[in-house]
Structures are given as C-alpha cells and as structure tokens.
Amino acid sequence: MIRIHLKKQILTSDGPLLLDVHFEFAGGTFVSLFGESGSGKTTILRMIAGLTEPLEGFIQVEDEIWLDSFKKINLPPHKRKVGFVFQDYSLFPHMTVWENLEFALSSPRDRGMIEELLDIMHLQELEQRKPESLSGGQRQRVALARAVLRRPKIFLLDEPLAALDTSSRLKLQDEILKIYERFGTTILLVSHDLSEVFKLSRQVFVLERGKISKSGKPAEIFAHDHISGKFKFVGQVLEIFKEGVVNILTIQIGNNLTKVVATDEEIRDIKVGDKIIVAAKAFNPLILKYEGS
Amino acid sequence: MGLDFQPLVLSFKLACVTTIILLLIGIPLAYWLSFSQRRYKYILETLVSMPLVLPPTVLGFYLLILLGPRSFLGGILESWFDVRMVFSFAGLVVGSVIFSLPFMVNPIKAGFQSLPVYLTEAALTLGKSRQETLLKVLLPNIKPSLWTGIVMSFAHTLGEFGVVLMIGGNIPGQTRVASIAIYSEVEALNYSAANFYSLILVAVSFSILLTFYLLNKRTLKVF
Numbered sequence: 001m002i003r004i005h006l007k008k009q010i011l012t013s014d015g016p017l018l019l020d021v022h023f024e025f026a027g028g029t030f031v032s033l034f035g036e037s038g039s040g041k042t043t044i045l046r047m048i049a050g051l052t053e054p055l056e057g058f059i060q061v062e063d064e065i066w067l068d069s070f071k072k073i074n075l076p077p078h079k080r081k082v083g084f085v086f087q088d089y090s091l092f093p094h095m096t097v098w099e100n101l102e103f104a105l106s107s108p109r110d111r112g113m114i115e116e117l118l119d120i121m122h123l124q125e126l127e128q129r130k131p132e133s134l135s136g137g138q139r140q141r142v143a144l145a146r147a148v149l150r151r152p153k154i155f156l157l158d159e160p161l162a163a164l165d166t167s168s169r170l171k172l173q174d175e176i177l178k179i180y181e182r183f184g185t186t187i188l189l190v191s192h193d194l195s196e197v198f199k200l201s202r203q204v205f206v207l208e209r210g211k212i213s214k215s216g217k218p219a220e221i222f223a224h225d226h227i228s229g230k231f232k233f234v235g236q237v238l239e240i241f242k243e244g245v246v247n248i249l250t251i252q253i254g255n256n257l258t259k260v261v262a263t264d265e266e267i268r269d270i271k272v273g274d275k276i277i278v279a280a281k282a283f284n285p286l287i288l289k290y291e292g293s
Numbered sequence: 294m295g296l297d298f299q300p301l302v303l304s305f306k307l308a309c310v311t312t313i314i315l316l317l318i319g320i321p322l323a324y325w326l327s328f329s330q331r332r333y334k335y336i337l338e339t340l341v342s343m344p345l346v347l348p349p350t351v352l353g354f355y356l357l358i359l360l361g362p363r364s365f366l367g368g369i370l371e372s373w374f375d376v377r378m379v380f381s382f383a384g385l386v387v388g389s390v391i392f393s394l395p396f397m398v399n400p401i402k403a404g405f406q407s408l409p410v411y412l413t414e415a416a417l418t419l420g421k422s423r424q425e426t427l428l429k430v431l432l433p434n435i436k437p438s439l440w441t442g443i444v445m446s447f448a449h450t451l452g453e454f455g456v457v458l459m460i461g462g463n464i465p466g467q468t469r470v471a472s473i474a475i476y477s478e479v480e481a482l483n484y485s486a487a488n489f490y491s492l493i494l495v496a497v498s499f500s501i502l503l504t505f506y507l508l509n510k511r512t513l514k515v516f
Contacts, residue, residue, distance in 0.1 A: 050417075051417070076417075077417040077418055078418075078420050078422050078423075079420075080418075083418075084414075084415070086411055086414070086415065090411045090414070090415040092415070094433045103416075104419045146419070150418075
C-alpha cells in the first residue's frame with residue numbers, strides 16, 4: 001500500500017495555492033496523477049522523492065515510512081527507493097549509455113540486468129554512445145532503463161513524454177507498459193495528456209485547485225465530461241478566404257490543419273486568430289489504421 | 294657569476310604545495326558557497342575574494358601580526374608544535390594559500406553554479422549520497438573550471454611578491470623565492486641575475502597559460 005499525505009504552499013500563475021493532498025493506492029498499480037500544468041503535480045512527485053520539502057506530510061511506501069512530520073521522520077532523497085524519470089533529459093553527459101545505466105546499480109551483481117534492459121528497450125546499439133548524440137526519444141528510453149536499474153519501490157514519471165514528438169511518444173508509452181508488465185512495479189505517472197493517462201494507467205487521481213477532486217478508473221473518470229460520441233474540437237482560425245458565396249476557413253486543431261466551409265452568417269463574429277469550436281452531428285466516422293510514423 | 298637556481302626551485306615548490314592545498318580546500322568551499330542557503334555565506338564569499346582587491350602588503354602585515362611568535366596563535370604553534378610561521382616556508386604556504394584562494398574558489402564555484410540542477414537530483418534519486426554525487430557527477434562535469442582554478446592558482450603563486458616579502462623575508466633557501474630574488478638583485482645593481490630570473494618566470498608563465506588555453510579549447514569543445 002502506498003499512502004501519501006502532503007501539504008505545501010506553492011506559487012501558480014493565479015497566485016499562491018495551498019496544495020493539500022491525501023491519496024492512497026495498492027502496490028503494483030499503474031496510477032496517474034492528472035491535472036492542468038501548474039497545478040502542482042510535479043511538486044507532489046518531487047516531495048515523494050524527497051527533492052522538495054513539504055510543510056507537513058506523511059509518506060508510506062509499502063512497509064517503509066519515508067516521511068512523517070509528526071514523528072520527525074524525513075528520509076533524504078538517496079535513501080528513498082524511487083525511480084524518477086524527469087521531464088527533461090537527465091542523463092549524465094560525461095558518461096556513455098552503459099555507464100549511465102551502471103551508475104544506477106546498487107550492487108555489481110545486478111550487472112546482468114543491464115544487458116536485459118538494453119535488449120528490452122532496444123538500446124544495444126547505443127551502449128557506447130554519449131547522451132548528446134542521442135535523440136530525445138532515445139534519451140528518455142535510457143532514463144527509463146536507468147530508473148528500472150535502481151530497483152525502485154515506486155516509479156515516479158514526471159511527464160516523461162511531454163517533450164517528444166508523436167511517434168516517439170507512442171513508442172515510449174509501449175515501452176513503459178512493457179516495463180510495468182515485466183517487472184510488476186508500482187508506477188505513479190504525472191501527466192496533463194488525457195490520452196496518455198487513459199492508455200497507460202489503471203487508476204487516476206485528478207488534481208484540481210490543490211486538492212484531489214476525483215479518483216477512479218480512467219474510463220469512469222473521463223466518461224462523462226471528456227469523451228463523447230459527438231465530434232467536437234476546439235481550434236484556431238488561421239485564414240478566412242472568400243470563394244464565391246461561401247467562405248473557406250483554415251483551422252488548426254491540435255497539430256492538424258483542416259479546411260472548413262462556412263456561410264457568411266456563421267463567420268460574422270469570427271476573425272483570424274479566434275478560438276472556435278468545430279462540431280459535427282449525426283454522422284458515422286470512418287476509422288482507418290494509421291500507417292504513418 | 295654562478296647562477297643560483299635555488300629561488301626558482303623554491304618558487305615552484307611553493308606553487309605546487311599551495312596549489313595542492315588549495316585544491317583540497319577549494320572544492321568543498323566552492324561547493325558550500327554554491328549550494329548553501331545560509332545568509333552568512335555572503336560574508337565568507339566576500340572574504341574569499343578580498344585578496345583580489347587588497348594590497349598584498351596588507352594581508353602580509355596582518356599575517357605577520359597574527360602568526361608572529363609573540364602573538365597568541367603564533368605562540369601556540371611555536372610552543373606546542375615547534376612550528377615557526379613567520380620567516381619560514383610554512384608561513385609562505387599559509388600566506389600563498391590565503392592570497393590565491395579566490396583564484397581557485399571562484400572558477401570552481403562558477404563551474405558548480407553553471408551545472409543544471411537535474412544532475413544532482415538525478416544522482417540523488419539514483420541512491421547516491423551528496424559526496425558520491427560530487428565526486429562522480431559534479432566534478433567530472435566541471436573539468437574546465439577545475440583546470441582554470443589549478444592553473445590560475447599555480448601561476449598566481451609563482452608571481453607573488455608582497456605577501457611573501459612581508460611574511461617570509463628574504464632568507465636564501467627558505468623564503469627567497471624568484472620574485473624576491475629579482476628584487477634584491479636589482480637593489481644590488483646585479484641586473485644580469487635579475488634578468489635571468491625574470492626571463493625564466495616570463496617564459497614559464499607564458500608556457501603554462503598558453504598550454505592551458507590550448508587544452509581548454511579542446512576540452513570545452515567536448516562539452
């Protein structure tokens with residue numbers, strides 16, 4: 001069982017906020033902490049790892065107490081068995097991939113594990129390379145493998161995929177799942193990406209205004225407010241082009257550009273740069289397998 | 294006229310001993326100054342840099358007062374350990390270490406401060422203590438700063454004059470380093486000997502600095 005209670009004053013873009021969270025979950029679960037950026041998710045992970053000190057709190061991971069402010073227990077970061085994967089690449093620039101991995105070992109007997117992980121994560125070819133010559137996706141794979149070698153009681157993943165492009169992201173999501181299934185570990189993932197949380201985790205805690213507002217299975221949490229049978233997207237108007245009696249709008253939705261036809265009536269209040277909702281009713285979307293990378 | 298190499302040998306010996314001691318003191322001190330949250334660190338930071346602005350004679354004068362056999366500290370050292378600090382090589386080392394302190398500490402401190410925080414945090418979460426993180430992660434990543442500190446302290450100690458003269462005097466074989474020898478040869482109107490020492494100091498300092506800059510260019514490229 002993992003029990004966490006943390007209190008800390010943080011500064012957000014909307015001013016100071018009291019972070020006061022209580023949550024617990026069973027060991028061996030893939031759990032996500034979901035919330036908007038700046039909501040204090042990273043601070044919570046850092047407090048669990050011991051990198052940031054809370055005002056007060058209690059952290060129990062399985063049978064170990066890492067923090068108990070009433071009993072004045074506060075283990076330093078290196079005594080807490082966490083596998084922290086940072087958002088930015090955190091490899092040691094002066095070491096090769098192999099040396100980075102070896103650094104995480106607590107006993108030389110585990111050296112066989114390095115080979116195994118290089119194999120699982122498809123990193124053998126990169127063994128002797130320095131981090132500067134690796135791509136973002138490769139670096140995060142090494143960082144993940146390094147965290148595994150620490151043999152942590154809990155993995156703390158701080159938006160590890162946020163800086164990657166879509167294809168590396170999808171690939172790394174699979175690697176994370178592979179690690180989860182292979183080693184049966186407890187993982188706490190912080191993310192503001194709904195699809196990622198939905199795909200990876202078995203349990204979600206939603207962080208809103210400094211408190212855990214909801215918790216449950218991803219399907220239960222997101223079923224009502226976020227996932228709907230209707231197609232409805234928010235986009236930004238990049239160009240309005242009049243052609244004959246209709247107008248053609250170029251709209252950016254996520255990373256995709258799309259063109260939509262609109263009448264004069266519809267675009268009366270809309271100008272370039274506006275945020276708009278594009279919605280479609282009563283139609284059957286085609287679903288095709290995505291072959292590109 | 295027989296050329297006396299002793300002052301040169303003494304200068305190099307002093308520079309070597311000083312640099313080694315400074316490296317041992319400088320790394321922990323720079324580490325503390327870089328990462329400590331305490332307010333009073335600014336006082337220590339100021340003290341470390343004082344030799345940059347003070348005339349060497351001021352420092353030498355106070356060391357002379359502080360370490361003289363009739364002072365409290367000098368008295369203890371002399372009666373308990375039988376070490377006389379003034380007009381001795383030991384005294385020169387103490388003076389040089391203090392005088393060259395900023396040349397060692399400031400580059401290393403700048404090196405530590407330029408490192409991204411994640412290096413330390415990643416090492417800590419991987420179960421390494423602060424000491425191990427310092428030795429295996431931080432120091433290897435600030436090699437150019439370490440070299441700057443070593444070379445600058447060494448070269449600066451070679452060229453030291455005021456502190457040495459105040460605290461060491463001019464005792465051949467003990468405290469008569471090259472810079473002092475030049476001064477006393479000129480006073481004795483012995484220009485050729487003065488020229489000999491000067492030329493060697495110029496040549497050595499030039500070569501050290503040149504090698505350093507060439508090497509540094511290469512190391513910096515690696516990063």
